[in-house]
Amino acid sequence: xxxxxxxxxxxxxxxxxxxxxxxxxxxxxxxxxxxxxxxxxxxxxxxxxxxxxxxxxxxxxxxxxxxxxxxxxxxxxxxxxxxxxxxxxxxxxxxxxxxxxxxxxxxxxxxxxxxxxxxxxxxxxxxxxxxxxxxxxxxxxxxxxxxxxxxxxxxxxxxxxxxxxxxxxxxxxxxxxxxxxxxxxxxxxxxxxxxxxxxxxxxxxxxxxxxxxxxxxxxxxxxxxxxxxxxxxxxxxxxxxxxxxxxxxxxxxxxxxxxxxxxxxxxxxxxxxxxxxxxxxxxxxxxxxxxxxxxxxxxxxxxxxxxxxxxxxxx
Amino acid sequence: xxxxxxxxxxxxxxxxxxxxxxxxxxxxxxxxxxxxxxxxxxxxxxxxxxxxxxxxxxxxxxxxxxxxxxxxxxxxxxxxxxxxxxxxxxxxxxxxxxxxxxxxxxxxxxxxxxxxxxxxxxxxxxxxxxxxxxxxxxxxxxxxxxxxxxxxxxxxxxxxxxxxxxxxxxxxxxxxxxxxxxxxxxxxxxxxxxxxxxxxxxxxxxxxxxxxxxxxxxxxxxxxxxxxxxxxxxxxxxxxxxxxxxxxxxxxxxxxxxxxxx
Numbered sequence: 001x002x003x004x005x006x007x008x009x010x011x012x013x014x015x016x017x018x019x020x021x022x023x024x025x026x027x028x029x030x031x032x033x034x035x036x037x038x039x040x041x042x043x044x045x046x047x048x049x050x051x052x053x054x055x056x057x058x059x060x061x062x063x064x065x066x067x068x069x070x071x072x073x074x075x076x077x078x079x080x081x082x083x084x085x086x087x088x089x090x091x092x093x094x095x096x097x098x099x100x101x102x103x104x105x106x107x108x109x110x111x112x113x114x115x116x117x118x119x120x121x122x123x124x125x126x127x128x129x130x131x132x133x134x135x136x137x138x139x140x141x142x143x144x145x146x147x148x149x150x151x152x153x154x155x156x157x158x159x160x161x162x163x164x165x166x167x168x169x170x171x172x173x174x175x176x177x178x179x180x181x182x183x184x185x186x187x188x189x190x191x192x193x194x195x196x197x198x199x200x201x202x203x204x205x206x207x208x209x210x211x212x213x214x215x216x217x218x219x220x221x222x223x224x225x226x227x228x229x230x231x232x233x234x235x236x237x238x239x240x241x242x243x244x245x246x247x248x249x250x251x252x253x254x255x256x257x258x259x260x261x262x263x264x265x266x267x268x269x270x271x272x273x274x275x276x277x278x279x280x281x282x283x284x285x286x287x288x289x290x291x292x293x294x295x296x297x298x299x300x301x302x303x304x305x306x307x308x309x310x311x312x313x314x315x
Numbered sequence: 316x317x318x319x320x321x322x323x324x325x326x327x328x329x330x331x332x333x334x335x336x337x338x339x340x341x342x343x344x345x346x347x348x349x350x351x352x353x354x355x356x357x358x359x360x361x362x363x364x365x366x367x368x369x370x371x372x373x374x375x376x377x378x379x380x381x382x383x384x385x386x387x388x389x390x391x392x393x394x395x396x397x398x399x400x401x402x403x404x405x406x407x408x409x410x411x412x413x414x415x416x417x418x419x420x421x422x423x424x425x426x427x428x429x430x431x432x433x434x435x436x437x438x439x440x441x442x443x444x445x446x447x448x449x450x451x452x453x454x455x456x457x458x459x460x461x462x463x464x465x466x467x468x469x470x471x472x473x474x475x476x477x478x479x480x481x482x483x484x485x486x487x488x489x490x491x492x493x494x495x496x497x498x499x500x501x502x503x504x505x506x507x508x509x510x511x512x513x514x515x516x517x518x519x520x521x522x523x524x525x526x527x528x529x530x531x532x533x534x535x536x537x538x539x540x541x542x543x544x545x546x547x548x549x550x551x552x553x554x555x556x557x558x559x560x561x562x563x564x565x566x567x568x569x570x571x572x573x574x575x576x577x
Contacts, residue, residue, distance in 0.1 A: 084400065086400060092325055095328070106320075106321035108404060230407045
């Protein structure tokens, strides 16, 4: 499949009097395929927005290469087929939703009021088209933002925190819209902190930390390796320890809890417990979540981070 | 051209809704409407006192509007991230800057037009002047508009790389210095005690700085003794000087803004 976004050692360096040279984005190699929803994740200050701005040609890379839809970043022709929804954008408040779309449409040299109306209908704002933007709620502003990002029928959409600060209903509406973009064959590049949302809609993700890609791949692959928690009763400690060789054993008041990787032979554990006249109280599979992967990745990339978190009472 | 026009018209829409600008305009209109009552306080003829006060109010408030309108234009767009939704479309930075500038000039023209219209109506009703006097009074605000367009170009140039507050002082300072450049230069040039090096320096500085003094024409009603030999040529030169200066400032602004990290 062709690459919608491809970067090779893309780097952005800022100079500061106090800190000297800082690589906000450092030799970033990113690969996003056409037609997929790609999640771009990272803690605050990891370099997500800087990367997006470089891909959009709003800021210039210090070195490295970047290609968007096969063209070098900054190529004005690409701007006809991409769109961007920034994090918490401000729109001209004096305009109505309809006027706002007409304004953005005119930036493409178009004048198509019918299209503006259709897009407002698509984002469920047709009834509020004549309200000014300052009368819109956060969710409505985000939806009108999505509508403006569809004006040019883009092949690639950059969405920066598209569901940030929205209520659950607005969350769901935006999520459904994003999923419909993929159904239409568009590529969606999402930068987000809402890991549960990303997990629900993204095909592939990249985790960026301190300007570098810490992990990148298909979600199904990255989230392999869940665990199973088995609660056991009526067996002695020696047997419990023997069973725990592939996992971790926790003492409970009336038994043991065995925490083991899902790829371990669970049937063998069950058979052994039964033959020892013990009983299995519960067996709970724990799927690996994106949040686990994210925390694990960021900690692994931050030497000394885990003990510090533990000392502060964190997970 | 479409993009420049779209940005310019949205800028006008935003400018005419900015409360601070509307308050300044309202105060100006209030001042203009009470000018006839001030005539009795002046030792000069009532008509010349009225005209000079009208010109002063229009010029001063227009300068204030021009500066306040333009110093926030680019920084606000960056701070509110609106610029990203525009620059990710097929809009070049130079188009964005020109759109903002032309929008500011249109908004200025609108506000100055309202002030001028009120002044002319009042002048007509109170003094019943003949057509030539009306034309004399009507000409001055046109030059003021060129002057304010130049001031807006200065402010928008600096707004591409300095903070609004700093820009306010720079733009205001340049305008104030620019309004006294001619008398300043004359005092240096005609004083026999001035050292030649000082004269050269004065000439250099007055050539580089924008000369706003040229736009305050010695109106024949106010200064009957001052005669402009070739009025058409003077007006053309003054307007041409303004346009040339504006073009240079906009080109410099585009160069700076093009490389700026937003």
